[in-house]
Amino acid sequence: MKITLVQDIIHWADKTANLQKTEKQLTELAGKTNLVVLPEMFSTGFCTDQLELAETMEGQTVRTLQKWAQTYNLAITGSFIANENNKIFNRGFFVFPDGKIETADKRHLFSMGGEDQYFSAGDRKLIANYCGFNIRLLVCYDVRFPVWARNLNNEYDLLIYVANFPKNRINSWDILLQARAIENQVYVCGVNRVGTDGLSIDYNGHSTLLDFKATPLLSFPENETSIQTYELNPEPLLKFREKSAFWKDADKFEII
Numbered sequence: 001m002k003i004t005l006v007q008d009i010i011h012w013a014d015k016t017a018n019l020q021k022t023e024k025q026l027t028e029l030a031g032k033t034n035l036v037v038l039p040e041m042f043s044t045g046f047c048t049d050q051l052e053l054a055e056t057m058e059g060q061t062v063r064t065l066q067k068w069a070q071t072y073n074l075a076i077t078g079s080f081i082a083n084e085n086n087k088i089f090n091r092g093f094f095v096f097p098d099g100k101i102e103t104a105d106k107r108h109l110f111s112m113g114g115e116d117q118y119f120s121a122g123d124r125k126l127i128a129n130y131c132g133f134n135i136r137l138l139v140c141y142d143v144r145f146p147v148w149a150r151n152l153n154n155e156y157d158l159l160i161y162v163a164n165f166p167k168n169r170i171n172s173w174d175i176l177l178q179a180r181a182i183e184n185q186v187y188v189c190g191v192n193r194v195g196t197d198g199l200s201i202d203y204n205g206h207s208t209l210l211d212f213k214a215t216p217l218l219s220f221p222e223n224e225t226s227i228q229t230y231e232l233n234p235e236p237l238l239k240f241r242e243k244s245a246f247w248k249d250a251d252k253f254e255i256i
Helices: 015-029 059-072 140-144 169-182 234-243
Strands: 003-006 035-037 075-084 087-097 100-107 128-129 133-139 158-163 185-193 194-196 201-202 209-210 216-219 226-231
Touching: 003 015, 003 185, 015 035, 015 059, 015 226, 059 075, 059 087, 059 100, 075 128, 075 133, 075 158, 087 133, 133 140, 140 158, 140 169, 158 169, 169 185, 169 201, 169 209, 216 226
Parallel strands: 003 035, 035 075, 133 158, 158 185
Antiparallel strands: 003 226, 075 087, 087 100, 128 133, 185 209, 194 201, 209 216
16 A cells, blocks of 8 residues: 655645645645545644634535545545534544545544643544555544554554644654554554644654554655655564564553
């Protein structure tokens, strides 16, 4: 499976600009990749108090994502601000090339940024089966909480985090992604934005793709837009799990 990571700026609260920019990128990726990973809240930025930006599953963002997936024959994953039953969610999505979409909402809301004041937490897992991989999608702050990401009985092979992770805490992002790869015996993809948002918070990227030993497969330049593709093969992972079956001794957690 060819996976493409998009490390980019996000225009603050400007859906039109962000959707136009992303479509141009996808046009250039058509026929060259199977899965495109976009940052958290790719169409708005981390606008936690601008609830007018929230959309239903029938709104512009979802319809556009489905059109892109079908037009360019690829899958797309990321998150956007969703409105469902009068509740607001930071909604992770996985859109298949046929337009089918699966979603799960961010579990851990960033209280220091006020996300918990306006958003509701998710309680479902998203594990998409695609191109021979079971793919788990989580959102930004979820990276700090390993129980929610726990890979019981190898239920997934690739763990994706989409993020708006700020520059002043980026060392934690780097280390936590490595830990998630090692403890879960999976490939890990982390996609973070760059630039400065509307609250003057700086982001410097550090997007990465790691193997199951936390060895970097892709590394991204700081503070720069960068789009990179890598072809993942499940066979090395399966052989490693068979030889080093640490997963058999894992604790069985229950989420209450």
